Amino acid sequence: MAITDDATSATTKTTTLTTPAKLYGKDLSEYDDVDVESLLAQLSPEEITILAKEVDPDDNFLPPDQRNSYECTKEATGPLNRKQLIEHINKQAIETPDQPEFEPFVQGKVRGKKWVPPPRDARDIEAEEQIAIDMGEEYEHALNDATQEEIIDLAAILGFHSMMNQDQYHASLLNKGQPVGLGWDGITKSTQQKLFPMDPPNNTDVEESIKRVKDDDSKLIDLNLNNIKNISDEKLEQLFAALPQNEHLEVLSLTNVGLTDKTALLLAAAIEKSKTLRVLNVETNFISPPVIVKLVQALLKCHTIEEFRASNQRSAVLGNKIEMEITDLVEKNSSLLRLGLHLEFNDARHRVAAHLQRNIDRIRVKRLNQRK
Template structure:
C-alpha cells in the first residue's frame, strides 16, 4: 500500500479547488518577485527574459547594437592582462602530477600470456616442411582470405599449383586488371531500317536502334507508322535513344495494331510514368508481346497509384512473360511476379498438351489379327 502524497499536511486533491488568481492578487510586488525567482526556468510558457534568476536593476541604455557589443568584448579581451603563473614555464620540466596509465586488468594479462600456443614437435615439423602451395591451401581452409590475392585464393580452392612468383612473396601483389574493349558504336542506318519496316521486309526480324543519338521525331513517327502494318518484325530495341512521351504515345498506337512483335525494349529514355502506363495498356489490344522493358527513365519513382495501375493491367494480360520495370512496393512486385509465373506455367501446359497430341497422332497402332 502506498500513502498518498501530501503538501503541508494536506492531500494534493484538496488544492485542486484553490483559486490561484485570488492568491496572486493578495501578494505584494516584492513577494511576486520572490515567487518569480522560484519558478522552473525550463517552463516554455514563460518568455526567455524571465527564465533566468538573474535580475538586472539597471535601466536599458538603448537598443541592442550587436557590432558595437562584439567590438567592446574584443577590446576588453585584448586589454585585460593575463593572470601571472605561479610557477614559470621551464622547457623539459613536468609541472604538476604526470598521468600514468593504470595497469591492465588481470584477466587481460592472463589472456595475452595464453596466446603463445605450443603445437608440438610433429606440427612444427609439418609446418616447417610444408610447401607454399600447402600453406596457401591451409590458409584458405582457416579463412585467412585477406592474406592472399585473388589468384592464390582461387588456386587454393581449385587445388591447383601456384604459378611462379605467386607464393608468399606475392601477398601484396595485385592481379592485373583485365581491359575489355569498348562496345563498338551502333552502325544501324535508321533511314534504311525505316524503309524496311514500311515495306514489311521479311528479312528484318530484329530492329536495334540502341544508343543511336540525335534521332528526330519525324524518324520516330515514320518508324511507328510503318510498324503498325508490319507483320515480320519480332524484336524492337529502342534503348537510350531519347524517346519522349510524344513518341511513346505514337509507339503505343502502333503496338495496338501490330500482331508480330514479341519483345519491346524502351529502357533508359525520358518516358513519364503515365507514358509507361499507356504503353503497357496498349499491349492488351493484340496480346502478342511476351517481353516488355521500360526501366531507368527520367522519373525513377513511379508512385503507388501508378504501380497499382500497372499491376492491374499486367494481371489482365495472358501473354506477357517478362517485365523489366523497377517497382518500389512489395505488393505490386509480388502480384506481378505471381501473374508472370502463371502465364509461364500456362504456356508450358499448352506445349505439353500439343506434344502429347502430336505423339498420339503419329503413333502407329499395332494391327490386331
C-alpha cells in the same frame, strides 16, 4: 486396618492454558483505549527522536527519510551532478587500500579445489574422428615445416584463426616479427582486371531501316536502334506509323534513343495494332510514369508481345499509385511473360512475378498438350 488407595483408580487429565500476551505487565487489550496522540504530546523532542530510532513505522505513505533511523547531518552541497558523483566514487575506490590476503600468493600453487573436466562420451569422440579433414601428406608436411611467421601470414590471408595458438594470434594483431606488408595490416594486391573492348557504335542506317519496315521486308525480324542519339522525332513518327502494317518484325530495341512522352504515345498507339511484335525494349529514355502506364495498357490489345522492358527512365521512382496501376494491367495480360521494370513496393513485385509465372506455366502446359 485396611487402607484403600484411591490414587490408583484416579484418572489423570492434561489441561493446556493459553496465557494472554502482555506488555510491561499488562494485557495488550488494556492498551486499546490509550490515546497515543496524547502520550506523544507529553514527550520531548529528544525522547521522540530516541523512540523513532527504535520503532520503524510500517507506513508506505511516509518518505524513506522519515521511516529509517539514519539521519544525515551533512549539509546539502547542491543539485545532483552525476559526473562528479562517478568521479568521486572512482577516486574513493582507488584510494581505498585493498584488503590484505591472509595467505600469500605462490606461483603454481592451486588454492581450493581444482576443476577437472568430466570424461567425454566415446560416441562424441568417434563422431569427431569421423569428420576429421584429411589434408593429405603434402599439406600436412608443409604445415609442419612452416615457420611461425608463415603460419600467421597464411591464417591472415585465409581467415583461419584456429590455425594459430593464443600467442601467435596476439602477435599477428600487433605484427610482431612480421615483415613490412604482411599480417593483418598488410596490403593485399587485387587481381588484375580483365580489359574488355568497348562496344562498337551502332551503325544501323535509320532511314533504310524505316524503309524496310514500310516495305514489310521479310528478312527484317530484329531491328536494333540502341544508342543512336541523332534520331529525330520525325523519323520515329515514320517508324511507328509503319509498324501496324508490318507482319515480319518481331524484336524492336529502342534503348537510349531519346524517346519522349510525345513519341512514346505514338509507339503505344502503334503496338496496339501490331501483329508480330514479340519483344519491345524502350529502356534508358525520357518517358514519364503515366506514359509507361499507357504503354503497358497498350500491351493488352497486342496479344503477341511476350517481353516488355522500360526501366531507367527520367523518373527513377514510379510511385505507389503508378505501380498499382501497372500491376493491375499486368494481371489482366495473358500473353506477357517478362517485364523489365523496377518496382519498389513488395506487393507489386510479388503480384507481377506470380502472374508472369502463371502465364509461363500455362504456355508450357499448352505446348506439352500439342506435342501429345
